[in-house]
Amino acid sequence: MTKAMTITITWKRALATLTALFAAGMLYAWSGAFNVAASSGHWPITNWFLHWVMENSVRTRAALTSPADPKADTGLVSAAGHFAAACASCHGAPGRRPSPVMQAATPHAPDLQKNAPLWTDKQLNWILQHGVKFSGMPAWAVQDRPDEVARMVAFVRALPAMTPAQYRALTEQAAGAGSTGTAALRPGLVASCASCHGADGRGRGQPDIPVLGGQHPAYLLASLRAYATGERHSAVMGNAAAALTDAEMRTLAAHYAAMPGIGDTPPAGTAAARALVERGEPRLQLPACASCHAPGKGYPVLAGQKASYIAQRLRGWRGEKEVVDARKPHDTMPVIARRIPEEMIEPLARYLAGTR
């Protein structure tokens, strides 16, 4: 009979064992024996574990940090256009299969027509805003456009019931007659702009898409450049502008600026809004809007712009209340927008928009 072997656990032995395990793990990682091939997929248990961790994380984080208004049903066109340009190649879309290339990823993106109902609005908002590590799902390209994210939540929510015809109606628009300059552009470029901005540059009736016709071409060009470099924050326009050459930007800016649109609408609205525009409010150190936004000056034309768009820009510049003053941006319009009383934003936007 052999005597039963006993091992006494001491601090030293425990430490030596942990060190050996760590060394073995590092050796395994160093050796390259682990297979990172996307073609091999995950073991079912790995798959379950990763999903379980992800779902828990999204549930908890969304409950704690998602905005109170995670979804904005103000118009689906800009979100649909961005979806078609940036999301559909992985996720597919109504009537469109996802790219086989992207479906060969591990994990591959889910079909949102089936998958979207599994999440609440807040959870969708969180996933769109922050993305999901290790899964290939990117974060929203800029972190300070909650309005864009909220519109995309509304679009994803609408996906399961969306027919291919409805999707095409949202994402396609005939380019209309191009000006002479646009004839030289690559095929489909003006049509891709028009899918959101409309053939007439009026933004297809969407409250969040501005009227481009009649705007200063220099301002449109500067905006495109700023979107492309990321200086001006928008995932939607950033993605669209990043693909343009400078020559294309110049042609497009001139093309849209030459259309009829803003500039010829007389302002109309409340006396208080008119006072702000014409005289400002010195008590709040708020200069008159008209000291810059007036004919003959280089600043963007506002007369006849959509009120919803003006209000949205003003709110965006004001930023989050929680940010301490010293960290708020010091650019011209953010400084000025922060001085406009909250209750004056809507009347002011309506006054500038005028009778349109």
Next chain:
Amino acid sequence: MDADNRIRQEGGTTAREATIDAIIGRRVTGSVLPALLLAACNRHQSALAPFGAEAASTRTLTIVLLVAAVVIAASMTLLMRHAIRTPGERLTHDQGMKLVLWAGGVFPTILLFALLAASLPLMRPAPVSPADLRIKVEGEQFWWRVVTAPGPGQLVSANEVRLPVGRTVAIDLAGGDVIHSFWIPGLAGKMDMIPGRINTLVVRADKPGRYRGVCTEFCGLSHALMAFDVVAMEPAAFDGWMAGQRGASATASAAAPGAALFARYGCGGCHAIRGTDAASAIGPDLSRYGNRATLAAGILPMTTANTAAFIRHPEATKPGVRMPAFDHMPEADAVAIATYLQGLK
């Protein structure tokens, strides 16, 4: 002009320069003290170098109190030394009680009353008559709105107080946004500027020259960057200056390309220049800007480059400044506007 600028620069960073001086002092002479004492030799922003009656009597009082304190401390030390060395039972109980009464009660009472009597008259504001010049100064984050002789024919300016030597001047102080405090160390004591009320400081300068004042009540991020120039002028020169300043700025620069850019960029939405369309009172009045010795409220020497840089990024010079950045303005435009402004004399 160069010497002026250098002196002004010293005033802007006295504390830092004292530290730098101290380090250099240790290296060069092996002693920190002379360097610190030299740092106090600041003729344009010092309560010890008065150019007005108020500050002169404050300095006299300071010296009297300092000398008295030294004399009292020395006498007490000698008296204690004597008491410790004297053998016990030298005084009877009665003698001891008398000593306490006279040396510990009566003498200090008389002395303190004498010092009080000497200092009380300083607290009485100097008499001012309706005919005396008034200057209204309002503290704003982080600059000074200066109205000389308020009323018809008033002269609006910013960040520069000019006053005639030998005449009584009443300075009405108000806070435009938050509480500030107005102090020209060489002229008078400091006085708070409180929104909603007017505090009046009556002064009389008696030595012409260029001096400097500062804000001495924490008022925001750039409180330490809120100073102003003070120019004490001979009465005749002052009257001539007032008469010359009231009208429109020199017309020569109206044709400058910067004038059109000033209008095009909407600068007139906040600033005023007499004789042009720009008439807003939100920011500092820029009429005769070129006559000022400093910009950004006593912080930077008046150069075209400094003005152009300030226009595009004021927050780089003054954190928390109320003027927004004009990052979208090409540098050449900023230089053209700066050149135009400097031409306004």
